[in-house]
Amino acid sequence: MPHEVIMPALGMAQDSGVIVAWLKSPGDEVKAGDALMEVETDKATMEVEAAHDGFLADVRAAEGATVPVGQIVALIAETADGAGEAPAPAARTEDGPKPDDEGALPEGHQVIMPALGMAQDSGIVVAWLKDAGEPVAEGDALLEVETDKATMEVEADRAGYLAAILAEERDDVPVGQVIAVISAEAPATPVRRAMSAAPAPARQEAATAQPDAAPDKGAERPAPPAPRPKGPATAAAPAGRILASPKARRLAAEEGLDLARLAAAGYPQPFHVADLETLRALPKSAAPAAAPAGGEVGVISAEIDAAAYDDFRAWLATATDTPPGGPHLLAAFAAGAMRAALGAEGTLTIAAGALGAPAAMDDADLAPLSAVPAPSEASPALILRDLTGTALTAVKPAAAPVPQLTVTRRGDTLALHLAHDAAALPEEAALALVAGLADRLSEPLRHLL
Structure with missing residues (x-):
């Protein structure tokens, strides 16, 4: 099955990128890690690497084209069959139709699910750090997003009001899909809903944007899960990687707090800054044995x-x-x-x-x-x-x-x-x-x- 090459988000506030040059031609064989193209944003020009082995095929954007983040620009196929020349880029309007026009969303700046890695095609909403209707300043952390490699905070790229939240916690959202709206004025009626509650036309648009993706699972997803329990769920010892927000990890490291103690006590992951209060309140474990004499390492x-x-x-x-x-x-x-x-x-x-x-x-x-x-x-x-x-x-x-x-x-x-x-x-x-x-x-x- 061919693998999609999407326009990555090389910065948190980036919503599009300009293809400076294709470094491979349609039909060329590529290896994972090969540089495919150069992409320019308002901050830098970087090479985008292939995430899979195969052949570059179905190039959909020409050099000089401005492509929205998350949009497919090419495919990496198993064979060289079907490779063609890149089409001329279609004119892009800055104020295009809103994907949720039928949903009566407030007007404002759209916040999209960013690509936090070159090979990422979706992100899971871990937690919203602002509620619908709250004022936000440029640089404020809006939400935490989890990929298969990391959990990161996504910041607001402008000031205003969080007028609409369009994906709830644990929703798996495709890169480039609108997840919130920041309006210039305080909204009379803030909107908050899960991705599964988006109008049918919007979900269909997301599905057609990724033809090789599995059918939209949002329509079958039940209501968002209940709030995180305040007490320990089990007393099992932690296994594997500890999931926590970057801010929680940084503060824990600064204070010498061990997040593994929360996992060992059975508290649910990922951990956030608020969970550090629980960690501080945990009873101290038995004092470690005195350091061995003789310079043991x-x-x-x-x-x-x-x-x-x-x-x-x-x-x-x-x-x-x-x-x-x-x-x-x-x-x-x-x-x-x-x-x-x-x-x-x-x-x-x-x-x-x-x-x-x-x-x-x-x-x-x-x-x-x-x-x-x-x-x-x-x-x-x-x-x-x-x-x-x-x-x-x-x-x-x-x-x-x-x-x-x-x-x-x-x-x-x-x-x-x-x-x-x-x-x-x-x-x-x-x-x-x-x-x-x-x-x-x-x-x-x-x-x-």
């Missing part, structure tokens, strides 16, 4: 999907004349995570490298990413080794008078390993450091200082 590990970090490095390579190397870039994120974990405000020195002797640098998180910080003579607070380009999977030193962090890679997964002595770095700070770095690498654009 403890190791804290984490694994994350590398897609967002890879996309960020690709963007950085196009945005700067001299893109930084892996150790320096990782040192910048590690320094930010360590500064937050320790509450450090002064100079922070990190020694970073690969297999050779690491080079010390001051305040890598505060320097521009396009410039490598000057070498430092100060003693490092952290040694970081970027082993992503080697076959090594982990390093556990015999002693750790200075915490040592290694980053390894296996396929599309990055693994973080922090070896530390509790006397040099307390366990709560070590946990916060690893959790904070994992968050930054999972969502690099949201954690730049």
